[in-house]
Amino acid sequence: xxxxxxxxxxxxxxxxxxxxxxxxxxxxxxxxxxxxxxxxxxxxxxxxxxxxxxxxxxxxxxxxxxxxxxxxxxxxxxxxxxxxxxxxxxxxxxxxxxxxxxxxxxxxxxxxxxxxxxxxxxxxxxxxxxxxxxxxxxxxxxxxxxxxxxxxxxxxxxxxxxxxxxxxxxxxxxx
Amino acid sequence: xxxxxxxxxxxxxxxxxxxxxxxxxxxxxxxxxxxxxxxxxxxxxxxxxxxxxxxxxxxxxxxxxxxxxxxxxxxxxxxxxxxxxxxxxxxxxxxxxxxxxxxxxxxxxxxxxxxxxxxxxxxxxxxxxxxxxxxxxxxxxxxxxxxxxxxxxxxxxxxxxxxxxxxxxxxxxxxxxxxxxxxxxxxxxxxxxxxxxxxxxxxxxxxxxxxxxxxxxxxxxxxxxxxxxxxxxxxxxxxxxxxxxxxx
Numbered sequence: 041x042x043x044x045x046x047x048x049x050x051x052x053x054x055x056x057x058x059x060x061x062x063x064x065x066x067x068x069x070x071x072x073x074x075x076x077x078x079x080x081x082x083x084x085x086x087x088x089x090x091x092x093x094x095x096x097x098x099x100x101x102x103x104x105x106x107x108x109x110x111x112x113x114x115x116x117x118x119x120x121x122x123x124x125x126x127x128x129x130x131x132x133x134x135x136x137x138x139x140x141x142x143x144x145x146x147x148x149x150x151x152x153x154x155x156x157x158x159x160x161x162x163x164x165x166x167x168x169x170x171x172x173x174x175x176x177x178x179x180x181x182x183x184x185x186x187x188x189x190x191x192x193x194x195x196x197x198x199x200x201x202x203x204x205x206x207x208x209x210x211x212x213x214x215x
Numbered sequence: 216x217x218x219x220x221x222x223x224x225x226x227x228x229x230x231x232x233x234x235x236x237x238x239x240x241x242x243x244x245x246x247x248x249x250x251x252x253x254x255x256x257x258x259x260x261x262x263x264x265x266x267x268x269x270x271x272x273x274x275x276x277x278x279x280x281x282x283x284x285x286x287x288x289x290x291x292x293x294x295x296x297x298x299x300x301x302x303x304x305x306x307x308x309x310x311x312x313x314x315x316x317x318x319x320x321x322x323x324x325x326x327x328x329x330x331x332x333x334x335x336x337x338x339x340x341x342x343x344x345x346x347x348x349x350x351x352x353x354x355x356x357x358x359x360x361x362x363x364x365x366x367x368x369x370x371x372x373x374x375x376x377x378x379x380x381x382x383x384x385x386x387x388x389x390x391x392x393x394x395x396x397x398x399x400x401x402x403x404x405x406x407x408x409x410x411x412x413x414x415x416x417x418x419x420x421x422x423x424x425x426x427x428x429x430x431x432x433x434x435x436x437x438x439x440x441x442x443x444x445x446x447x448x449x450x451x452x453x454x455x456x457x458x459x460x461x462x463x
Binding site for chain 2: 153157160161163164165167168171175191194195198199202205206209
């Protein structure tokens with residue numbers, strides 16, 4: 041997970057490791073199940089080394105990460121402010137798939153329509169999972185909003201596949 | 216004799232539908248074989264003009280094939296008389312269309328009870344059944360509304376209730392969300408999930424991926440023929456994290 045995400049989730053107040061994980065779980069819902077606790081703590085260690093967070097050991101002196109309290113340093117606060125203001129958007133790699141179809145057709149490696157069919161199957165499986173997970177979420181949950189975004193995105197990808205299918209069908213019948 | 220449970224609700228063999236002749240010949244449905252088991256939800260997807268609506272019409276006895284067979288619960292329906300076919304369409308098959316096809320001058324409950332009345336049920340039994348069905352699709356409070364007073368999503372739910380009026384063996388839906396916005400699509404989607412859960416056999420022809428994703432099985436159609444088939448049950452649970460880049 042991106043370091044800035046973990047950093048920003050700590051911005052509200054000094055936070056125990058276990059509180060941070062609860063916050064992420066609430067925001068992500070079932071999607072957060074894929075998140076591994078060890079990975080979050082590795083990120084925290086990196087942030088500490090970079091001087092973006094300060095760590096207080098717990099009163100009982102244990103070294104368990106979830107008992108430690110994490111606070112943003114002034115550098116950390118500045119990094120969060122920059123990240124919030126940044127315009128970024130995850131890029132789906134459409135060019136790779138597009139070039140795969142072109143290369144497959146040009147070199148006779150595979151039928152582009154078969155590649156489209158295979159991709160559609162995979163996306164439909166994902167759409168089914170995302171949709172079912174979304175329907176099982178309580179109303180107004182944070183995770184439901186995220187799942188809605190995923191469903192919309194998969195729909196857009198599937199529509200593009202439809203366009204690919206149409207286009208490659210034409211090319212085949214035209215040749 | 217094989218057990219009744221082994222007989223597919225719908226079976227097509229070598230099903231063909233052709234229009235025109237010689238150079239103008241169009242094979243709208245080209246040698247399709249299909250088995251739909253009891254309780255199964257099957258989505259048929261494909262670009263417009265691929266023949267999927269024509270196929271649905273052949274399966275539902277709305278149109279006659281140029282060749283091949285269709286069996287409903289083991290009984291051939293492609294070669295039976297017009298009267299017997301009309302009877303079968305009323306009692307054994309439920310249809311849901313993109314444009315709803317409700318009778319505009321009848322209220323919601325009157326639309327829903329109509330197939331039961333035509334099938335010879337008593338007015339009282341037909342009304343009771345229609346009211347139950349409207350409750351099932353979440354429209355008990357709209358029973359006395361005319362279709363014109365309902366939203367698109369509500370109209371489609373009335374149409375689904377009507378399709379269930381005579382407890383059909385199979386419900387055939389042709390682009391059921393084609394005229395609906397996103398929120399109304401979600402309503403219809405949940406309704407279909409509910410039907411599926413109750414064991415209703417469903418065949419949905421669509422190019423809406425959301426509705427196709429609720430099916431057990433998805434079939435892709437191109438140029439009148441099946442070109443791909445996938446079972447969606449089983450899913451990819453555990454890979455959801457990949458959707459948002461949480462996994463390394």
